[in-house]
Amino acid sequence: MSDNINVFLCLRGDLNLHVRLLSLTGVLMKVAICIPTDLNGNGGVEKHILRLAEAMCQLGVHVDVYGKTPPSSSASTEHFVPLETIRHEQYHIIHTHSGFHGPRLLAMQMTRRAQQRYVHTLHTVSLDYLFACRAWWNWRCYWATFIEATWSRYANHVIAVSNSIRNWALKCFGIDDQKISVITNGYSPVNLPPESRTQIRSHLNLAPDDMVLLFVGRGCDPVKGTAAVTTTMNQLYGKYPRIRLLAIPGAGFDSDPWLCPTGAVPHQQMPHYYAAADIFVNASLSEGMPLTIVEAMAAGLPVVASPVGGIPEVITHNQTGLLLRRDRSDLTKQLTRLIENAPLRKKLAQNAKTAVQNLTWQNLAKKTINVYESILRN
Numbered sequence: 001m002s003d004n005i006n007v008f009l010c011l012r013g014d015l016n017l018h019v020r021l022l023s024l025t026g027v028l029m030k031v032a033i034c035i036p037t038d039l040n041g042n043g044g045v046e047k048h049i050l051r052l053a054e055a056m057c058q059l060g061v062h063v064d065v066y067g068k069t070p071p072s073s074s075a076s077t078e079h080f081v082p083l084e085t086i087r088h089e090q091y092h093i094i095h096t097h098s099g100f101h102g103p104r105l106l107a108m109q110m111t112r113r114a115q116q117r118y119v120h121t122l123h124t125v126s127l128d129y130l131f132a133c134r135a136w137w138n139w140r141c142y143w144a145t146f147i148e149a150t151w152s153r154y155a156n157h158v159i160a161v162s163n164s165i166r167n168w169a170l171k172c173f174g175i176d177d178q179k180i181s182v183i184t185n186g187y188s189p190v191n192l193p194p195e196s197r198t199q200i201r202s203h204l205n206l207a208p209d210d211m212v213l214l215f216v217g218r219g220c221d222p223v224k225g226t227a228a229v230t231t232t233m234n235q236l237y238g239k240y241p242r243i244r245l246l247a248i249p250g251a252g253f254d255s256d257p258w259l260c261p262t263g264a265v266p267h268q269q270m271p272h273y274y275a276a277a278d279i280f281v282n283a284s285l286s287e288g289m290p291l292t293i294v295e296a297m298a299a300g301l302p303v304v305a306s307p308v309g310g311i312p313e314v315i316t317h318n319q320t321g322l323l324l325r326r327d328r329s330d331l332t333k334q335l336t337r338l339i340e341n342a343p344l345r346k347k348l349a350q351n352a353k354t355a356v357q358n359l360t361w362q363n364l365a366k367k368t369i370n371v372y373e374s375i376l377r378n
Contacts, residue, residue, distance in 0.1 A: 028062055029061060029062065029092050029093065029372065029376070030062045030064075030090060030091045030092050030093070031056070031061055031062065031063045031064070031091060031092070031093040031095060031372065032063075032064050032065075032066060032086060032088060032091040032093070032094050032095065033049055033052075033053055033063060033064070033065045033066065033095045033097070034066045034067075034083060034086065034094060034095065034096050034097075034104075034105060034108075035049060035066070035067050035083075035096065035097045035098070035100055036067070036068055036083055036100050036101065036102030036104065036105060037067060037068055037100050038067065038068050038069040039065070039067040039068075039069060039070060039071045039080070040069050040070060040071055040072040042249075042264055042265070042266075042267065044123065044185065044288075044290065044291040044292070045097055045098050045123050046071070047267050047291055048097075048121075048123065048161075048185055048291060049065060049097060050065065050071055050267075051186065051188060051361045052186075052361060052364065052365055052368065053065050054361070055360075055361040055362045055364070055365035056365045056368065056369060058362065058365075059362065059365055059366065059369065061365075061369060061372075064081055064091075065080070065081065066081050066082065066083040066085075066086050067080070067082075067083055068082070068083060072266060083102070083104050083105075084104055086104065086108070088108045088111075088112075088116075089111075089113055089116075091116065092115070092116065092117065092372075092376060093116075093117055093118075093119060093372050093376075094108065094112070094116060094117070094118050094119070095118075095119045095120075095121070096118070096119070096120050096121070096151055096155075097120070097121045097123065098121070098122065098123045098124065098144075098148070099124075099126055099143075099144030099145065099147045099148040099151075100147070101147045101151075109154060117156045117157070117372070117375045117376060118154065118155045118156050119155055119156065119157050119158070119159060119371060119372070119375070120151040120152055120154075120155035120157075120158050120159070121158075121159040121160075121161065121183075122148060122152065122158060122159070122160045122161065122165050122169055122288075123161050123165075123288045123289075124165060124286070124287075124288040124309075125145065125148060125165055125168035125169060125172065126140075126141040126142075126144040126145040126148060127141070127145050127168065127172060128164075128165075128168060128286045128309070129141055129223060129286045130142075130145075131286075132223060132285040132286035132308070133222055133223050133285055133286065145172075148169075148173070149172065149173045152169055152173045152175055152180075153173060153174070153175055155179075156179075156375045156378075157179055157180070157181070157371055157374070157375050158175060158179055158180040158181075159180070159181055159182070159183050159368070159371065160180055160181070160182050160183075161182070161183065161184055161185055161288050161289040161310065162182065162184060162288055162289040162309055162310025162313055163182055163310065163313055164288070164308075164309045164310050164313070165288050165289075165309070165310065166180055166181075166182050181367075181371060183364055183367045183368055183371075184289050184294070184310065184313075184314070184359060184364065185289045185290070185291040185294050185359075185364075186291075186294060186359045186360055186361040186363070186364040187291075187294050187295045187298040187356065187359060187360060187361070188360070188361055189298070189360060190271040190299075192271055192272065192275050196271075196272055196275045196276075197275045197276055199272075200272045200273065200275060200276040201276050204246065204260055204262070204276065205260070206244060206246070206260060206276065207242070209242060210242050210243070210244045211240060211242055211243045211244070211278055211279075211339055212244050212245075212246050212260075212276060212277045212278050212279075213233075213243065213244070213245050213246065213277065213278070213279045213280075213281050213335070214245075214246045214248070214273065214274065214276075214277035214279070214280045214281065214296070214301070215229055215245055215246070215247045215248070215281050215282075216247075216248045216270075216280075216292040217248075217282075217284070217292070218249075218251065218252070219247065219249075219250065219251045219252025219253055220251045220252040221252070222285070223284060223285045223286050224252070224283070224284050224285075225282075225283030225284050225285060225306065225328060226252040226253060226283075228283045228328045228331055229245070229253075229281065229283050229331070230253060230254070230256070231332075232283075232331045232332045232335060233245050233256065233258050233259075234256070234258075235332050236258075236332065236335060236336070236339070237256075237257065237258045239336075240339060243258055243339070244258055244259075244260050245258055245259050245260060246260045246262065246273065246276065246277055247259060247260065247261050247262065248261075248262045248265050248270075248273060249261065249262060249263050249264050249265065250262055250263065270295065271295075271299065274295065274296055274299035274301055275299065277296075277301055278301075278302075278345065279301065279302055279303075279304065279335065279338050279339075279345070280292075280293070280296035280301040280302070280303045280304070280305075281303075281304050281305070281331075281335065282303070282304070282305035282306055282311070283305075283306055283324070283328050283331060284305075284306050284308055284309075285306070285308065286308055286309060287306070287308050287309035287310065287311055288309050288310060289309060289310035289311075289313070289314075290305075290309075290310075290311065293305060293311060293314065293315070294314065294356055294359055296352075297314065297315075297320070297321070297352035297353060297355060297356045298352075298353060298356050298357075298359070299353075300349045300350070300352070300353045301349060301352070302321065302322070302338055302344070302345045302348035302349045302352065303315060303320075303321035303322070303348070303352060304321065304322045304324065304331070304334050304335055304338065305321060305322070305323060305324065306323075306324050306326070306328060307323045307324060307325075307326060308326070311323070314355060314356060314359075315352075315355075316355075319348075319351055320348065320351045320352045320354075320355040321348055321352055322334045322337070322338070322348070
């Protein structure tokens with residue numbers, strides 16, 4: 001790559017993988033991950049892109065990440081490349097994500113070269129959101145669905161982050177089932193010292209004996225189930241005055257005595273917040289494959305979650321977590337089970353950690369590289 005192009009992730013890693021990639025293309029495979037959005041946000045798509053890129057780089061793949069604004073972490077910002085500056089003709093793989101669009105992406109796809117391959121990752125299918133929230137007048141969902149369908153049909157291969165999304169794509173977008181595979185969200189293994197829990201609780205003004213429930217998500221969006229969580233917390237607080245809801249970032253909730261809002265939390269600090277909690281709660285109406293649930297399970301938290309999207313693909317009820325009814329009418333009941341049953345919390349936490357142990361970003365990066373290799377052969 002020429003000197004005037006900033007490289008987001010340097011070339012290093014497994015020599016055997018280098019040899020494999022060289023043998024496929026004649027030169028080292030170059031990948032451009034493109035998304036016309038801000039990479040400094042805390043959304044699951046942005047986190048997915050950055051973690052996946054880092055893992056592929058560690059495996060020896062040359063990866064550049066392009067977006068509108070740089071990531072918030074200093075290491076990523078230093079080598080960020082604005083999407084408008086991309087010279088897409090020098091890449092073997094162009095990897096796009098979700099239902100985002102932009103004139104630069106359209107121009108790239110109109111001028112794609114014969115030797116180039118396009119991969120598109122579906123993090124959701126917006127029709128699912130429409131049906132779940134009954135947001136029939138949300139024109140953005142219809143437009144996003146059109147983009148998701150167009151990108152999926154245009155790509156050489158589609159990656160869905162759950163079987164649920166794969167099924168939506170097959171049913172709604174008319175793509176061949178051999179063209180789409182499933183690679184979930186993942187986590188980065190972290191070993192925190194035992195005192196981290198005490199330190200972060202002290203920082204958040206949480207007492208050692210507080211029962212802390214963790215909620216992560218854009219609470220101002222009704223799809224995340226803030227109203228159901230609020231109703232449940234008001235019921236539980238009357239019975240358990242030491243219960244607290246650690247809400248990241250905390251938008252969508254009123255100033256209740258049980259609420260502990262954090263504001264925005266950089267992704268690299270999230271392991272400390274998982275360590276501070278006793279239970280992870282998800283009450284969403286629609287999901288793809290929540291990054292936060294995989295991370296919470298990997299951190300050894302018992303999870304109570306809605307049975308939507310890819311969540312039942314990683315959680316087995318009463319074994320690796322607790323799944324709610326689809327109407328979430330049993331949220332109070334299931335949380336009460338965990339609050340009053342420490343052995344159950346311990347069992348679910350241990351089983352959850354085992355269930356997701358293979359979902360590291362490095363393992364998922366290997367699967368993604370296998371997709372790249374497969375379509376480059378054809």
